[in-house]
Amino acid sequence: xxxxxxxxxxxxxxxxxxxxxxxxxxxxxxxxxxxxxxxxxxxxxxxxxxxxxxxxxxxxxxxxxxxxxxxxxxxxxxxxxxxxxxxxxxxxxxxxxxxxxxxxxxxxxxxxxxxxxxxxxxxxxxxxxxxxxxxxxxxxxxxxxxxxxxxxxxxxxxxxxxxxxxxxxxxxxxxxxxxxxxxxxxxxxxxxxxxxxxxxxxxxxxxxxxxxxxxxxxxxxxxxxxxxxxxxxxxxxxxxxxxxxxxxxxxxxxxxxxxxxxxxxxxxxxxxxxxxxxxxxxxx
Amino acid sequence: xxxxxxxxxxxxxxxxxxxxxxxxxxxxxxxxxxxxxxxxxxxxxxxxxxxxxxxxxxxxxxxxxxxxxxxxxxxxxxxxxxxxxxxxxxxxxxxxxxxxxxxxxxxxxxxxxxxxxxxxxxxxxxxxxxxxxxxxxxxxxxxxxxxxxxxxxxxxxxxxxxxxxxxxxxxxxxxxxxxxxxxxxxxxxxxxxxxxxxxxxxxxxxxxxxxxxxxxxxxxxxxxxxxxxxxxxxxxxxxxxxxxxxxxxxxxxxxxxxxxxxxxxxxxxxxxxxxxxxxxxxxxxxxx
Numbered sequence: 001x002x003x004x005x006x007x008x009x010x011x012x013x014x015x016x017x018x019x020x021x022x023x024x025x026x027x028x029x030x031x032x033x034x035x036x037x038x039x040x041x042x043x044x045x046x047x048x049x050x051x052x053x054x055x056x057x058x059x060x061x062x063x064x065x066x067x068x069x070x071x072x073x074x075x076x077x078x079x080x081x082x083x084x085x086x087x088x089x090x091x092x093x094x095x096x097x098x099x100x101x102x103x104x105x106x107x108x109x110x111x112x113x114x115x116x117x118x119x120x121x122x123x124x125x126x127x128x129x130x131x132x133x134x135x136x137x138x139x140x141x142x143x144x145x146x147x148x149x150x151x152x153x154x155x156x157x158x159x160x161x162x163x164x165x166x167x168x169x170x171x172x173x174x175x176x177x178x179x180x181x182x183x184x185x186x187x188x189x190x191x192x193x194x195x196x197x198x199x200x201x202x203x204x205x206x207x208x209x210x211x212x213x214x215x216x217x218x219x220x221x222x223x224x225x226x227x228x229x230x231x232x233x234x235x236x237x238x239x240x241x242x243x244x245x246x247x248x249x250x251x252x253x254x255x256x257x258x259x260x261x262x263x264x265x266x267x268x269x270x271x272x273x274x275x276x277x278x279x280x281x282x283x284x
Numbered sequence: 285x286x287x288x289x290x291x292x293x294x295x296x297x298x299x300x301x302x303x304x305x306x307x308x309x310x311x312x313x314x315x316x317x318x319x320x321x322x323x324x325x326x327x328x329x330x331x332x333x334x335x336x337x338x339x340x341x342x343x344x345x346x347x348x349x350x351x352x353x354x355x356x357x358x359x360x361x362x363x364x365x366x367x368x369x370x371x372x373x374x375x376x377x378x379x380x381x382x383x384x385x386x387x388x389x390x391x392x393x394x395x396x397x398x399x400x401x402x403x404x405x406x407x408x409x410x411x412x413x414x415x416x417x418x419x420x421x422x423x424x425x426x427x428x429x430x431x432x433x434x435x436x437x438x439x440x441x442x443x444x445x446x447x448x449x450x451x452x453x454x455x456x457x458x459x460x461x462x463x464x465x466x467x468x469x470x471x472x473x474x475x476x477x478x479x480x481x482x483x484x485x486x487x488x489x490x491x492x493x494x495x496x497x498x499x500x501x502x503x504x505x506x507x508x509x510x511x512x513x514x515x516x517x518x519x520x521x522x523x524x525x526x527x528x529x530x531x532x533x534x535x536x537x538x539x540x541x542x543x544x545x546x547x548x549x550x551x552x553x554x555x556x557x558x559x560x561x562x563x564x565x566x567x568x569x570x571x572x
Contacts, residue, residue: 009323010296010455015480036456037294037487039480077343077381098364098382139487140494142427142459167296167455168322174377174422191541192301196323203421207377220538247533251509253479 002161003274004180006204008196010167012186013216013240016250018164019043020257021184024267026129029156033176034166035118035135035147042253046123046132051154053116054135054147056097061088065109072101072110093142118147120154144172152176160271169199177204182274183211184237190221194228201234210278214270217242235277237270286441287570288468290319292453292461292492294484298474299504302537302547304452305329306559308411309548311567315446316409317437318416319430319464320454321402329546332407332414340417340432342401342425343381346374352393359385359394377422401425404433406440411546413440427459434464448570457491465492470570471499472528477512485516489525500526500569502562505533529562531555 005018015032019040022030032040041048059072059081070083080094081101092115102110118137124130135151137144144166152175155161165176177183183204187197197213204211213229218239229236240246249256257264291304305326308316318326346367348359353372360368363385367378376399386394401424404417415437417429437449453464465471471492475485485501492499501520506513513530520527532554540550548556 009325010293012297034456036458036461037480037484039295039483042479042483075383075387077383096380096382098380098384099362100382100384100387103362103384103387137458139457139490140462142462144456144458168426168460169421170322170419170426170460171377171422171424172458178377188297190538191328191544192325195325195328199323199421206421220535222542247508251476251478251481251512 001275002155002163002180004163004165004177004183005186006165006173006177006183006200007167007186008169008200009192012188012193014186015039015043015164016216017184017186017214018162019255020263021267021271022130022162023128023255024257024264025160025271027159029131029133029159029161031151031155031161031163032132032134033148033151033163035137035144035151036166038134038136040164041123041132041134043255044125044128044132046125048121048123048132048134051120051122054118054120054150055114056095056117056146057099057112058092058095058097058115059090059101059110060113061090062109062111063087065107067107069106071104071106075100075104096143117141117143120151122154145175148172148175169203173203174207177209178207180209181278183209184214185211186214186216187225188217188221189215189223189225191224193221194225197225197228201232212237214238214240216240237273238266286438286447286449288449288451289470289472289566289570290451290453290465290468291472291474292465292488293455293474294457294488295475295481296455298476298481299531299537300474301325301329301452303474303502303559304450305546306548306556307450307563309546310560310563311411311448311450313446314412314448314450315437315441315444316412316414317433317449317451318414319433319451319460321417321419321426321429321433321460322454324416324418326414326452327416329541329544330409330411330414331544332405332409332416334405334407336406338404339400340402340404340429341398342423342428344383344396345376345379345381345399346383346385346394347397348372348374349393349395352391354391356390358388358390362388380424402429404429404436406436412446413444415440427463430454430460430463457487461488461491462495465497466495468497470566471497472502472566473499474502474504475516476505477503477509477516482512482516482519489523500528500566502529502531503527504531506530508533528565529558531558
C-alpha cells in the first residue's frame with residue numbers, strides 16, 4: 001500500500017500528517033520526497049545512515065578528439081553545452097543526463113562521467129517501529145526528480161509506504177504521486193488553501209489516483225473548502241483543529257500523536273478508511 | 285536602475301504572499317511578479333485585471349507516429365527517463381524532451397512537438413502592474429516560466445519607469461527558486477520559529493549565498509516559540525544576516541485574506557505598523 005501526502009502549496013501540514021500517520025500505524029515506511037527540504041526527520045530524530053549518492057551522468061569532452069563541429073551543442077535541448085570558437089563549454093547543472101551528446105558526436109569525443117546531485121539516507125527506530133527514507137538535493141542543484149525517483153526505488157511493496165510529497169504541481173510532485181494507491185491532500189480552510197487545493201485536485205485527477213482531503217488548522221478562515229469538497233464529492237478524511245497545543249508541539253518538532261493518544265486512533269481510522277476505499281475501488 | 289527584491293522562504297506557508305502583497309501596497313511605482321508559478325496566490329489579494337495573456341512553451345515532448353513505427357524498440361532502450369513504455373507509448377509526464385528517441389529511430393517515426401505548458405499574464409492591479417502565471421499540471425520547466433515572468437516584469441518596469449520589481453518567490457531550493465533569485469539585488473527570507481522553519485531557512489540562505497545574493501530575514505509568528513526565535517536571531521547574527529522584522533502569531537493575515545485584502549488595507553492593526561517598519565528597512569537597503 002502506497003499513500004502519498006500532498007498539497008498544492010507548502011506549509012499546510014503535509015509533513016505533520018505524513019509523520020503522524022506513519023507513527024500511528026507503526027511498521028511502516030516513511031519516505032520524505034520533499035528533497036528540496038526534507039523535514040520528516042526533524043520530528044523523528046532517527047539516526048540516519050547514508051545509503052548512496054544520487055548520480056546523474058554528465059558529458060566530458062576529449063579535446064584531442066573533438067573537431068569542434070558543434071553537433072553536441074546543437075542537439076542538447078537543455079543548453080548545457082555551448083560551442084565556443086576554440087572549445088566546447090559544459091554547464092553540468094543544466095544537464096539532464098540524457099546521453100544525446102554522446103550519440104551525436106561523430107568523433108566519439110564525448111564520454112560520460114558521474115556526478116552526485118544529492119544523497120539517500122535511511123534510518124530505523126525500534127521505539128517508533130518505523131523506517132524513514134530521506135532524499136536530500138544538494139544546495140544549488142536545480143533538479144529534484146532524479147532524487148525522488150531513486151528514493152522511491154526503495155519502496156517495500158510488502159508494507160505500508162507513506163510518501164511526504166513536495167509542494168506545488170510541477171514535475172517533482174508528479175514524480176512523487178504518480179503510481180501511488182491513494183493520495184491524501186492536506187489543505188487549510190482559507191482562500192489560499194482552497195486555490196491550491198483546486199490545483200492539487202487537478203493533478204491527482206489527471207494522474208488517476210484516488211484521493212481525499214485532510215483539513216488542517218480547522219477553525220480559521222472560512223467554510224469554502226468544505227463547500228468545494230461537498231460539491232465535488234471529495235471525501236473529507238479528517239479535520240485537525242487550529243490548536244495552540246498542536247502548533248507548539250509542531251514548533252518543537254514533537255509529533256502530536258505521541259502526546260495526544262486520541263489522535264493515534266484517529267490516524268488509524270483514516271488508514272482503515274483508505275484501505276476500505278481502495279478495496280471497493282473507490283465505489284462506495 | 286530598477287532594483288529587484290525577491291521574497292522567498294525555505295518552507296511554504298510562512299507568509300511570503302502576505303508580506304509581498306503588503307509591500308506592494310506600501311511601495312510606489314513598483315511592478316509585482318508572482319513567481320510561485322506552481323501555486324500562484326497573489327491574484328487572490330490583488331484581483332488582477334488582465335490585459336495580456338501569453339502562451340508558455342516549455343520543453344518539447346516526443347510523439348510517435350504509429351503508422352510509421354516498426355516496433356524495433358530502439359527508442360525505449362535509449363530513453364534514460366523510462367518515458368517509453370510497452371507498445372512504444374510515450375508517458376508525457378516522464379518525457380524530458382531530450383530528443384534522443386527521435387535521433388535513434390531508424391524510420392523517422394518520432395518527432396518532437398511543441399507543447400503549451402502554461403500561460404503568463406500581465407495585469408493591472410490597484411498597486412501597479414502584476415505579471416503572474418499558471419504552469420500546466422506536472423510541467424517540467426517551472427524555472428523557465430519563472431524566467432519568462434521576470435523578463436516580462438523587467439520590460440514593464442522599464443516601460444513604466446518603475447524603480448522596483450517585487451518578486452514573490454516559490455518555496456524550496458530547486459530550479460524555480462534559483463530562477464527567481466538569480467540576478468536580484470536582495471532576498472528577503474521569511475521563516476517561522478519551528479524546527480522545520482529553521483532547517484529550511486538554513487538551506488534557502490545557502491542557496492542565496494551560493495549565488496552571492498545578499499539576504500535579510502523576517503521571522504513570522506515569532507511568539508509561537510520565543511526560544512527558537514532567539515536561536516534564529518543568533519544564527520543570523522553569527523552569519524552576518526540582518527533580521528529586519530519579527531511579526532507575531534495573529535489571525536489578522538487570515539482574516540484579511542478571506543476579505544481579499546492585503547494586511548495594510550485591513551483596518552488599523554498591530555501587524556500593519558510592523559510590516560511598515562520592515563518595509564522601510566528593506567526598501568532603504570535596496571534603494572541606497
